[in-house]
Amino acid sequence: MSNDFWSKLNLRRLKGYFLIVPTFLFELIFFIVPLIIVFVYSFSKVDSFGRITFEFTLQNYFNVLTPEFSRTILRTLGIAALSTLACLIIGYPVAYYIGFKAKSRQNILVMLIIIPFWLSFVARTYSIISIFSTNGILNQILTFLGFVGDKPQWLYTWYSVVFGMVYNYLPMMVLPIYASVEKLNPQYLEAAQSLGASPINAFFKVTLPLTLPGVFAGSILVFIPSVGEFLIPELLGGIEWYMIGNHLWIIFLTMGNYPLGSALSIVLILLVILITLLYIKYFAKEVELSF
Amino acid sequence: MKKVSDIVLKIYVSLVYMMLYLPIAILVLFSFNEGITMGGRRIGSTVLWKGFSLEWYERLFRNQEIWTALTNSTIIGVITSIVSAVLGTISAYALIRYEMKGKNLFYIMMLVPIIIPEITEALSLLLFYVLFNIKLGLNTIIIGHATFCVAYVFTVVRARLSDYDRSLEEAALSLGATPFQTFIKVTLPLLAPGVLAGTLLAFTQSFDDLIKASFTTGSGVITLPMLIFSKIKSGVSPEINAVATITLVISGTLAFISYWISKRS
Numbered sequence: 433m434s435n436d437f438w439s440k441l442n443l444r445r446l447k448g449y450f451l452i453v454p455t456f457l458f459e460l461i462f463f464i465v466p467l468i469i470v471f472v473y474s475f476s477k478v479d480s481f482g483r484i485t486f487e488f489t490l491q492n493y494f495n496v497l498t499p500e501f502s503r504t505i506l507r508t509l510g511i512a513a514l515s516t517l518a519c520l521i522i523g524y525p526v527a528y529y530i531g532f533k534a535k536s537r538q539n540i541l542v543m544l545i546i547i548p549f550w551l552s553f554v555a556r557t558y559s560i561i562s563i564f565s566t567n568g569i570l571n572q573i574l575t576f577l578g579f580v581g582d583k584p585q586w587l588y589t590w591y592s593v594v595f596g597m598v599y600n601y602l603p604m605m606v607l608p609i610y611a612s613v614e615k616l617n618p619q620y621l622e623a624a625q626s627l628g629a630s631p632i633n634a635f636f637k638v639t640l641p642l643t644l645p646g647v648f649a650g651s652i653l654v655f656i657p658s659v660g661e662f663l664i665p666e667l668l669g670g671i672e673w674y675m676i677g678n679h680l681w682i683i684f685l686t687m688g689n690y691p692l693g694s695a696l697s698i699v700l701i702l703l704v705i706l707i708t709l710l711y712i713k714y715f716a717k718e719v720e721l722s723f
Numbered sequence: 724m725k726k727v728s729d730i731v732l733k734i735y736v737s738l739v740y741m742m743l744y745l746p747i748a749i750l751v752l753f754s755f756n757e758g759i760t761m762g763g764r765r766i767g768s769t770v771l772w773k774g775f776s777l778e779w780y781e782r783l784f785r786n787q788e789i790w791t792a793l794t795n796s797t798i799i800g801v802i803t804s805i806v807s808a809v810l811g812t813i814s815a816y817a818l819i820r821y822e823m824k825g826k827n828l829f830y831i832m833m834l835v836p837i838i839i840p841e842i843t844e845a846l847s848l849l850l851f852y853v854l855f856n857i858k859l860g861l862n863t864i865i866i867g868h869a870t871f872c873v874a875y876v877f878t879v880v881r882a883r884l885s886d887y888d889r890s891l892e893e894a895a896l897s898l899g900a901t902p903f904q905t906f907i908k909v910t911l912p913l914l915a916p917g918v919l920a921g922t923l924l925a926f927t928q929s930f931d932d933l934i935k936a937s938f939t940t941g942s943g944v945i946t947l948p949m950l951i952f953s954k955i956k957s958g959v960s961p962e963i964n965a966v967a968t969i970t971l972v973i974s975g976t977l978a979f980i981s982y983w984i985s986k987r988s
Binding site for chain 2: 448449462523551681
């Protein structure tokens with residue numbers, strides 16, 4: 433009896449492993465191993481002919497820390513942080529509205545938030561150009577409204593990059609916040625208000641703390657792709673607002689300096705991990721405190 | 724007082740929705756803009772309306788480059804989504820259904836391809852291909868797309884499976900069905916909506932991808948997003964609006980099918 437039981441259990445286990453091994457190997461070979469290769473390349477040497485030799489050196493990391501690259505790294509972090517904040521400020525009321533006020537139209541409103549995520553990223557980013565260009569829709573509206581004088585330059589500024597990020601990543605912020613707003617029991621709010629809290633007070637003492645997990649998830653989901661973004665600064669920012677992603681593109685696809693690019697991308701990965709961990713640590717505390 | 728704040732909130736939310744859809748609407752509108760002849764060439768504006776015309780679509784239709792790119796993107800998308808559907812589904816199923824050690828490690832392994840910046844994934848795969856002397860082309864793009872599309876299918880199917888009722892399978896087995904029959908007749912139909920939704924998502928993610936394709940392509944293989952990107956770099960034109968509109972229609976249709984499937988089940 434017990435013998436039979438064990439052999440059966442082992443067989444079941446083996447079956448599970450057997451089913452999982454192809455996927456595991458696939459991700460191991462084509463995802464994990466390449467990341468290890470980047471790590472190795474980042475310590476390798478490149479001579480003046482562009483030949484790469486695998487001799488240990490930290491030179492690539494020193495090159496990444498020169499003022500030019502440091503500025504790019506800081507600019508990248510700044511734009512990503514600003515975009516996350518903008519998504520939060522713009523997206524929170526939307527998530528709040530869908531979760532609280534629009535019970536009957538909830539499904540359609542959520543679907544309308546999700547649809548852009550399915551639509552071509554290149555097409556969506558391209559669509560901003562016609563809005564922001566010198567003779568674009570925005571300036572046409574301004575002229576129509578009676579603004580005269582020099583047409584403001586919208587494209588190739590930091591705010592057009594941030595706008596592009598918000599436009600593309602807003603769903604990533606709205607959906608998790610909406611999920612936590614929807615879970616919120618409206619009776620808590622009623623209780624707060626019947627105990628004399630003003631609506632604004634009730635919002636800051638009840639609604640906001642209880643939806644912090646959504647805010648936290650949304651912020652991570654916006655921040656991470658923003659830090660690694662290539663297309664938005666490429667089309668809407670121009671060389672002056674190039675981010676790490678644009679430099680990686682040039683270093684790899686134009687210059688072919690793999691060791692330098694590897695070091696820069698290791699820095700990018702470390703930044704993403706570090707900031708996410710700091711954020712989790714800080715916010716996990718906040719979330720705990722609020723309960 | 725309360726009414727006023729509700730109205731303000733409503734107007735604000737409408738504005739945000741408008742912000743999400745207006746640029747797309749304008750992009751589609753100007754793909755139908757009439758061009759003018761200048762110096763023997765047809766040019767057109769993407770911001771000043773001249774009149775309705777299908778000339779940019781006609782031009783696309785005759786453009787061999789677009790057809791090649793569309794074919795490449797479709798081939799890559801179809802093979803990627805089939806590979807991802809198989810690998811993503813069986814691993815999600817195995818993880819829910821069987822006792823195993825190291826489950827959490829596997830979850831993390833399937834989460835990382837989704838959250839890591841795509842460009843680092845793309846360049847690491849390029850280094851892998853270069854190091855092992857693998858010839859770049861369609862195959863290398865498909866592998867590149869599959870690494871994150873597997874993770875998408877895995878995540879979607881796993882979410883669907885978490886409330887999956889195992890007693891149905893046990894009932895089939897106790898009524899004399901073989902494990903294989905049970906899988907085909909009971910498990911698969913239960914999984915189907917999740918698998919389909921995940922596969923459609925995988926297809927659109929592959930079909931719309933620019934970065935991984937650009938890093939892992941070779942021998943002149945060009946995909947639709949790469950073609951659109953290179954055209955944008957050489958100047959905006961209603962022709963780009965027309966190609967972009969076509970990609971919007973394709974992925975929009977797939978999004979609608981996915982929504983319809985999830986609503987039906």
